[in-house]
Every structure is written in C-alpha cells, then in structure tokens.
C-alpha cells in the first residue's frame with residue numbers, strides 16, 4: 001500500500017525523546033497534578049464512608065462449648081457486637097471466610113479460640129481486645145472465688161493457665177471494612193481514569209495540532225511513539241500511584257501488608273493498559289470534549305463491574321463476561337491481594353498480571369495500527 | 377550524495393497522479409517536475425489540492441493512480457528518506473505547552489541530532505526567525521506570526537534536502553518574510569529544494585518557478601515573467617487627458633490599443649505592445665498625468681484560467 005509507513009525499527013533514544021516531551025508536558029499541567037492528589041481523597045471519602053453503612057456493627061459468632069460463662073456474658077454485654085450463636089467451629093470458620101461474620105469466639109473448657117478476619121485489622125483487634133478483657137474478668141472472678149478455698153495456691157495456677165489460653169486463628173474474609181476494600185480499588189481507578197483521559201486528550205491534540213502528521217514524516221516509528229508515551233506516562237503513573245498509595249494507607253488507614261513495589265508494578269501495568277486504550281479510543285473522538293463522552297462507555301462499566309463494591313458473584317451471569325475483560329477487575333483483585341492479604345508477585349501472576357499484560361499488548365498493537373490510518 | 381545517481385533526477389516528479397476522496401477528485405492527472413536547487417511555488421486558490429499534493433509527496437495518501445517520485449525514490453519508499461525531508465504542515469505542528477527551546481529540542485531528537493550540534497542549530501534558527509529572545513517562553517504564548525516562525529524553525533532543524541512548506545508565510549510580516557526568502561535562497565544555493573504552497577500572488581512572484589494549480593491540475597508552469605508572457609498580458613498605461621475622447625480616437629488611429637475611456641475622469645487606458653511605444657505616444661498627446669501598470673501574476677493566472 002502506498003503511504004503506509006510501516007517502520008519497525010526501534011531506537012530507544014527516540015522513545016526517550018518522546019517520553020521526555022510527554023513528562024515535560026504533564027509536569028506543566030498543574031491542574032492534573034492537583035487532581036491526582038485530591039481525587040483519591042475525594043473518592044476515598046465518597047466510596048469509603050458513603051458505602052460503609054454498618055461500620056459500627058461488628059457481627060460476632062459464638063460457639064459455646066461451655067465453661068466460660070463470665071467471658072460469654074462479657075461479650076454479650078458489648079453494645080457494638082451483634083452475637084450470632086453457632087453450633088460448631090466449622091460453621092463459624094465458614095461464615096468468617098464468607099465474610100458474613102467479622103469474627104467468632106469458640107468457647108471450650110480447656111481453650112478459647114478466636115477466629116479473626118485477617119483482612120480487616122481494626123475489627124479483628126476490637127474482637128480480640130473484647131475477648132481478652134472478658135478473659136481477664138473471668139480470671140478475676142475465679143481468683144475471688146478461689147480466695148475462699150483452703151488450697152488456693154495450686155488451684156489458682158491451674159485455672160489462670162486455663163483462661164489465658166486464648167488461641168487466635170486468622171482467616172481471610174471477603175467482606176472487609178469498606179474503607180479497606182475500597183482503598184486498593186481507588187488506587188486502580190484513579191490511575192486508570194486519569195491515564196485514560198489524559199492519554200486520549202494527548203493523542204487527540206497530536207492529531208488536531210498537526211504534530212502527528214509531522215511525526216509520520218520523520219524517522220520516528222509508530223511503535224517508538226506509543227512506547228515513548230507509555231514510558232513518559234509510566235513515570236507519571238508512578239508519581240500518581242505513590243501519592244494515592246500514601247493517601248490511602250496513611251490518610252485512611254488501609255493496610256499495606258504486601259510489598260508496596262508489587263502494588264506499584266500492578267498499577268504501572270494497569271496504567272500502561274489505560275494509556276494504549278486511550279490512544280486507541282482517541283481515534284473515535286474528534287475533540288477533547290468528545291473524550292468526556294467516553295467516560296460512561298469506558299470508565300463507568302469498570303467501576304460498576306470490577307467487583308469492588310459488590311462481589312462479582314452478585315453480578316448477573318450474562319453480564320459477568322464483561323467483568324472478566326475489564327482490566328480494573330484484575331487490577332482491583334491483584335491490589336487487594338497485595339495490600340490486604342500480603343500477596344507476592346507469584347500469587348497474582350495468574351490470572352491478574354497475565355490478564356493485565358494481555359490487555360496491554362492487545363491495545364498496544366491496536367493503538368499502533370490505528371495511528372497510521374487517520375490521514376486519508 | 378553527489379555520486380548518487382538519483383541526485384540527477386528532479387526533487388519531485390509526478391506523472392498523471394490521481395487522488396480522490398470519495399467521489400471528489402482532488403488531484404486530477406497531475407503532472408509536474410520540481411527541479412532540485414530551486415524555490416518552487418505551488419500557487420492555487422483554496423481547495424485546489426495543494427495540501428493534498430504535499431501529503432501525497434510525503435507518502436501519507438494512497439494514490440488512485442499515477443507515478444510519483446521523491447528525491448529519486450518511488451513514493452512507496454519515501455519513508456526511507458524521511459530524514460532528508462522537512463515538512464511544515466499547514467496547521468502549524470507545535471506543542472503549545474512546551475517552550476520554544478523544548479519544541480526544537482524535541483524535533484531535533486526525532487532526527488537523533490547530537491546535543492552540541494543541536495544547541496548550535498537551535499540558536500541559529502531562532503536567530504533567523506527572530507525569536508531568540510523568546511527562547512524560554514511557552515510556544516502557546518506566542519502570537520500567530522511568531523508561532524509560524526517557530527514552526528518553520530522546527531522544520532529546518534535537521535537541515536533537510538527537500539523542504540515542503542505548506543503556506544509558511546501566513547501571518548508573517550513583510551520584513552520577516554523577506555528574511556525567509558533570503559534564507560530560502562541560501563538553502564537553494566546549497567542545492568536544496570524548497571517547495572512552497574501559497575494562495576497569494578505576490579508571494580509567488582518571488583519564486584524561481586511557479587506552478588499554478590487549479591482543481592487538482594497544473595494549469596501553467598514557469599517563471600513569473602514567463603507566465604505573464606504565456607498569458608499574453610501587456611503593460612497598461614493610464615493617461616489623464618484634457619480631451620479624452622478626441623485623443624483616444626487619434627491614438628487608436630495610430631494603432632494603439634485602447635482599453636477603456638472614462639470621460640468623467642478624463643482617463644484613457646491603453647494596452648502597450650511594448651514599452652518602446654511610450655515615447656511615440658507622448659509625441660502625440662500631452663497628458664496631465666500618467667501611470668504605467670505592469671501586469672500582475674494574478675492577472676496572468678486569471679487570464680490563463682479563463683482560457684482553460
């Protein structure tokens with residue numbers, strides 16, 4: 001075909017030239033810089049607080065194997081706790097894992113076991129503290145009653161060992177404190193949203209400014225151009241996600257149990273995907289204003305279907321396949337695994353990182369191929 | 377380059393080039409040779425296909441037919457010689473959110489120009505386009521004409537052999553325009569080729585060769601003088617006379633070609649066969665005032681397009 005300048009040679013220096021330019025432009029865009037700092041705060045408040053209607057109510061399972069009436073009474077006396085009485089420890093385990101209980105206490109004559117949801121540390125701490133306080137109360141009562149008996153020394157040692165034997169077991173539940181669940185997703189969402197919008201607008205400008213036409217008539221290849229954009233935006237994404245990460249963890253107390261670098265790697269891959277997607281979609285918009293019209297099409301489904309606000313299992317089955325092609329679904333999953341469960345790279349490699357990688361490659365190719373078509 | 381066999385070929389050679397957008401034929405059997413080492417002006421009204429032709433030269437369009445060679449290469453191979461071509465688009469391709477320096481650095485970077493050399497060229501070019509003092513301003517803060525000048529500088533940064541400038545002097549003041557032309561002369565004296573499009577006649581007058589384009593065809597090609605001659609245009613003499621009617625009749629009898637007589641103004645317009653005939657005319661009549669009007673390129677093209 002005449003005029004299809006299919007150049008495949010790739011020179012890292014030219015990629016660097018494009019990246020440097022992109023960074024210089026982004027650096028100068030004060031409004032974007034401000035937005036990436038404040039957007040996560042606003043979104044955390046919006047999603048974190050607004051969606052967490054029952055943050056004060058802790059649902060606690062209680063398996064009463066007998067022998068700890070004082071401790072039991074103590075737990076029952078706590079106003080914030082809704083107690084659910086269960087028949088067996090395995091029931092309790094299941095319900096905690098499913099997220100229907102925030103935790104459970106299993107009372108047995110020789111041992112008290114506390115089942116906790118490791119993914120929401122604050123609630124776990126509350127439950128543990130309550131169990132310990134109850135145990136102390138029980139102990140005090142025991143000592144009191146033992147004081148009236150003749151052979152107190154030997155017996156008290158026996159009993160105190162009994163009550164102090166609180167065994168904690170951590171389980172991983174789904175239904176975390178809203179703030180914590182939302183935190184990792186907000187990180188993904190903010191990066192995805194801004195990269196997508198910024199990239200679409202940048203590419204539309206390249207076209208309307210005529211700079212794209214100039215590129216086409218230079219030794220710069222399309223692969224180099226898109227790569228340069230990916231590189232430049234990645235540095236920006238790094239800054240943006242670090243900011244968001246700090247806001248989310250320090251400002252809102254969302255845990256970071258895994259390696260923050262793993263989380264950043266996930267975000268970088270997601271950002272790269274958002275960039276090439278933006279580049280690809282810029283071909284279908286004529287103006288910067290039309291980019292805004294992509295938001296309901298590209299961004300909203302991701303927010304709704306990514307499985308953050310409600311589990312994917314509750315998404316109707318015929319819509320669910322869409323969830324599984326959206327990058328935010330995988331990024332959200334990976335980020336939650338890293339931040340809340342301390343997952344490493346190996347744990348999120350498949351399907352999360354794999355899916356994000358495939359998404360990036362597919363749209364990198366699409367974006368590159370689309371670049372050549374725009375001039376007659 | 378001198379040993380390159382293709383160096384003998386024209387900078388651009390088009391044979392029967394056709395290009396349609398949908399059902400609209402924009403380039404219609406276009407045939408033209410643009411020799412090397414000249415400033416060639418592609419003149420034509422808006423919509424005549426000038427920009428389309430330049431885009432065809434840089435390989436951005438799929439042609440419907442014809443043969444197009446650029447610097448001795450078929451246009452299908454033009455991407456291999458992009459580093460030898462400088463293309464200034466009609467919509468001035470710059471980054472308004474970068475400084476002048478950064479814009480130039482960026483375009484220099486695309487051509488892998490070393491830092492020291494790059495700085496030297498940036499300084500030289502900013503000086504040429506008279507923007508040196510604005511070096512660290514944002515391009516977006518420049519006026520229209522300044523923007524234009526920066527765009528030209530960005531196009532020249534890699535010292536291309538073939539310059540394709542699409543309406544480069546729109547909004548540039550006449551004095552600076554002259555600077556541009558002097559610079560183009562310098563480039564052509566080095567053997568480089570400058571192809572300029574314009575819809576302004578006075579611009580075309582300054583070029584070595586003018587190609588007049590109309591509805592996707594070249595209707596006339598030549599130096600400005602040649603084109604005027606081709607159009608059969610003669611200089612015109614305007615005479616203010618006491619008795620215009622009587623004098624006009626007498627001059628007509630003497631074989632002068634009377635163009636028009638304005639009795640109220642006392643004005644008689646005459647077309648001269650040649651400038652030699654002015655002397656003889658003044659022996660016959662004694663005008664109160666007179667004015668000689670040379671034919672303009674505009675008239676020439678008007679005439680040519682009427683004939684076509």
Ligand SMILES: Nc1ncnc2c1ncn2[C@@H]1O[C@H](COP(=O)(O)OP(=O)(O)O)[C@@H](O)[C@H]1O
Nearest residue numbers: 376397402420421422423424425426427428429
């Ligand atoms: N990409 C395109 N798609 C459809 N029509 C086009 C395109 N580019 C140019 N044209 C049409 O081709 C004609 C010539 O345009 P152009 O080459 O820009 O003229 P000029 O540069 O001489 O003003 C115009 O009628 C214009 O509308």
Ligand SMILES: [Mg+2]
Nearest residue numbers: 426427466542
């Ligand atoms: Mg044009």
